[in-house]
Amino acid sequence: MIKIKYSNIPIGANRFTFTLRYVYNIVRTAYYFKIKYPWVKYNGFVRVMKNTTFTKSQIILGKNVQFGPYCNISTNVSFGNHILLAGRVCIIGRNDHSFDTPGQLIWDGKRGVEETTNIQDDVWIGHNCTVLAGVTIEKGSIVAAGSLVNKNVPACEIWGGVPAKKIRDRFKNEECKLKHLRYLHSLK
Numbered sequence: 001m002i003k004i005k006y007s008n009i010p011i012g013a014n015r016f017t018f019t020l021r022y023v024y025n026i027v028r029t030a031y032y033f034k035i036k037y038p039w040v041k042y043n044g045f046v047r048v049m050k051n052t053t054f055t056k057s058q059i060i061l062g063k064n065v066q067f068g069p070y071c072n073i074s075t076n077v078s079f080g081n082h083i084l085l086a087g088r089v090c091i092i093g094r095n096d097h098s099f100d101t102p103g104q105l106i107w108d109g110k111r112g113v114e115e116t117t118n119i120q121d122d123v124w125i126g127h128n129c130t131v132l133a134g135v136t137i138e139k140g141s142i143v144a145a146g147s148l149v150n151k152n153v154p155a156c157e158i159w160g161g162v163p164a165k166k167i168r169d170r171f172k173n174e175e176c177k178l179k180h181l182r183y184l185h186s187l188k
Helices: 015-036 174-186
Strands: 046-048 059-061 065-067 077-079 083-085 090-092 117-119 130-132 157-160 165-169
Parallel strands (some): 059 077, 065 083, 077 117, 090 130
């Protein structure tokens, strides 16, 4: 028996339609990660919208991870649990090609070391964001739409811009932040 939480049902949707979409997502996820992208490891419910791609890298997905349409995951990434990626989010390499050798084309440049990107629990990454390899987006953080993340984002902060920088804290005070982090820890 499938246990479905209806707490985030879209406005105007009914439970029957929501349930059908939920089951369809399970089937689509099985197709994606058993047939199309078998190198991606996943540990629970994952929702992948159309035209999202995963290059052959070390990609690990926690439970309750959602990819909006047209996402591109093209570097080593470790995703925690309860993560939302809006559409057109790209997680890309940082040192893909060397370009500083005189007399050598960028095309022929040596590849850099692939760093692993870590996206921890309860993170929301907005539409059209680019996240460079090697950064950590800590628990409870939000990245605003259109941002370029090129450095680590601390826990429970909202970042945005190009390059991304802190906009504000997610919670009104340190006590609320710690309460939320304790809650996330209790879910394990």
